[in-house]
Amino acid sequence: MDSSDELGRRDRKKLETRAALERAALRLVAERGLADVTVEDIAGAVDVSSRTFFNYFPTKEDALIGxxxxxxxxxxxxxxxxxxxxxxxxxxxxxxxxxxxxxxxxxxxxxxxxxxxxxxxxxxxxxxxxxxxxxxxxxxxxxxxxxxxxxxxxxxxxxxxxxxxxxxxxxxxxxxxxxxxxxxxxxxxxxxxxxAGLPDPRPPAPSAGLPGPRPPAP
Amino acid sequence: MDSSDELGRRDRKKLETRAALERAALRLVAERGLADVTVEDIAGAVDVSSRTFFNYFPTKEDALIGxxxxxxxxxxxxxxxxxxxxxxxxxxxxxxxxxxxxxxxxxxxxxxxxxxxxxxxxxxxxxxxxxxxxxxxxxxxxxxxxxxxxxxxxxxxxxxxxxxxxxxxxxxxxxxxxxxxxxxxxxxxxxxxxxAGLPDPRPPAPSAGLPGPRPPAP
DNA sequence: CAGAAAATTTCAGATCCTGCAATGTTTTAG
DNA sequence: CTAAAACATTGCAGGATCTGAAATTTTCTG
The missing domain is CATH 1.10.357.10 (Tetracycline Repressor, domain 2)
Incomplete structure (x- = not known):
């Protein structure tokens, strides 16, 4: 937890704008698909200019990576x-x-x-x-x-x-x-x-509950 | 070797154009860097239109992948x-x-x-x-x-x-x-x-010729 | 050679992304 | 509190990427 603590209003707003752009980008692309969402759409959804979007992310895709x-x-x-x-x-x-x-x-x-x-x-x-x-x-x-x-x-x-x-x-x-x-x-x-060297999984024994053996905690 | 055999002139030319575009893209980008080479440059070097470039590759980068x-x-x-x-x-x-x-x-x-x-x-x-x-x-x-x-x-x-x-x-x-x-x-x-499960390499023994043990050929 | 098929080209246009100058807002210093 | 510095946002101009559609040229087929 190191977010938005010990920061002035300015930086808090910056973080918020950035997060809002990410959320909007994610939501819109999930709805319409990447090709049908323009940067202008994303910026518009957050009510900033497209130019501002590019001040935060170098490309449209970068807003999705988070x-x-x-x-x-x-x-x-x-x-x-x-x-x-x-x-x-x-x-x-x-x-x-x-x-x-x-x-x-x-x-x-x-x-x-x-x-x-x-x-x-x-x-x-x-x-x-x-x-x-x-x-x-x-x-x-x-x-x-x-x-x-x-x-x-x-x-x-x-x-x-x-x-x-x-x-x-x-x-x-x-x-x-x-x-x-x-x-x-x-x-x-x-x-x-x-x-373990990526061995092939053994053909499943007649009965088994959960798939993988958990490694014994040290 | 399955190139340019058993093909009419048309397909041979297509392969040749594609290869020429790849070569030109590679050469130009090696010389000037990716940012300073436009699609028009690449197409021009092969003497085709930019639109033709995009008929072969969806993006500039794809021409470099080969x-x-x-x-x-x-x-x-x-x-x-x-x-x-x-x-x-x-x-x-x-x-x-x-x-x-x-x-x-x-x-x-x-x-x-x-x-x-x-x-x-x-x-x-x-x-x-x-x-x-x-x-x-x-x-x-x-x-x-x-x-x-x-x-x-x-x-x-x-x-x-x-x-x-x-x-x-x-x-x-x-x-x-x-x-x-x-x-x-x-x-x-x-x-x-x-x-082998990606073990850390052993601290080098006092003397050794070549680094890695080659796996015995089957 | 004539017609079909396919590749190339031209053109218009949407979108992406950048630099620059102007404007507005927050912070800081006095 | 106020002035100035620092910074975020914006509009605008412009180059580059990429796409669709129609026109043109090249190649293939009968």
Missing amino acids: GDPAAAADLRRKLVAVPSAVPTLEALRLVLRDAAVSIQEQREQWLLRLGVFEQNPSLLPRLVAGGAETERSLTAAVAERSSAGSAADGHAELVTAVALTAFRVAMMRWSAARGEPLLADLLDDVFSRLS | GDPAAAADLRRKLVAVPSAVPTLEALRLVLRDAAVSIQEQREQWLLRLGVFEQNPSLLPRLVAGGAETERSLTAAVAERSSAGSAADGHAELVTAVALTAFRVAMMRWSAARGEPLLADLLDDVFSRLS
Whole structure:
């Protein structure tokens, strides 16, 4: 919780305008589809000029992505704070778990957003867990964390990219299930498979209750 | 090799125009950067109208991505052809290895392309091995292959998405190394780590020649 | 060669996005 | 409180992207 506290009226209004633009964009695109919503529509719904819209977002699509601009830096900070004894993949799971919780807290907003992404596949690339920016930032943090041995063998890039992909898959699964299971649980499931080397699931035994074995908490 | 054979003059010209547009786009953007190249520039360099450019590519960026439109279907076919006894991840490694070889055969073109992608990060999402289209197609093939047990637990989505991400990482590493190691070898390395569960690399032993243990060939 | 089929072109137009100058509002300093 | 600085919003001009439709040219087929 670090929103709209300790801020003057001006910055509060800025945040509010930004959020309003995001909401309007999301709502309109969910109703009519991406192609049938113009920037003017979105700006009009919030009663600002189109020019103002572009002062907040570089493109129409960016208004749909949401998420703080500070999210990347935030993840990075959390990651370097994890003790370096923790394996990289596990460390990534921990910080992404935080993100998952925060997403779950805005359930409706995110389900709407993910639905929009499903309906408009051209947006999907942008969702690769926030895009190249997040990935760069996290990769740097990963490399920094385990600065000991490896250098340019690209392990940090691989682990980070894979982890963010897994996160995206978990989100899409969560969305497809209409947000019924906890996103954090789906994330754990996905990461369990990752650290197990992505083995094929065994043909289901005659009877079983819940699908995945939860990893024993440390 | 299935280009420009068994085709009338008309289709041959079409392929040639398409390829020429790709080459021109790549060359110009490498020289001046994405922002300083207009569609008119690209079309002009090939001596066609801008409208014709848009008959071939929906956006300027698409001309930079290259790759046959048929590539996705091709991968899909190869994947279902792999005996179903082969684990999914291994099967994906095999078909992506084919793609890697084919990329290596057009070394210069691809190094140029990947360089352009590095210089223009906004393009990167598109590179996720051809984008959402490939991913959908491959996911379907994976699900079909192991239709036996699992159904909607999303394993196919996860394995496919992760494999394509790994492929992308291998390509970027290949590009960063100026195409010196074989892309197929980098791919093997990356997939080895995947099936090992992405363990952190051990702090380097006192002496060692080459970095990674190559998996024993079957 | 004549007609069918298809690719290219021209043209008009909607939308996206940017720079710049003007205007209005909030904050800060005195 | 007031003046000035700082900043957000706006209108406007303009370049670029992309689409539909009709006209024109090229290629294929019989």
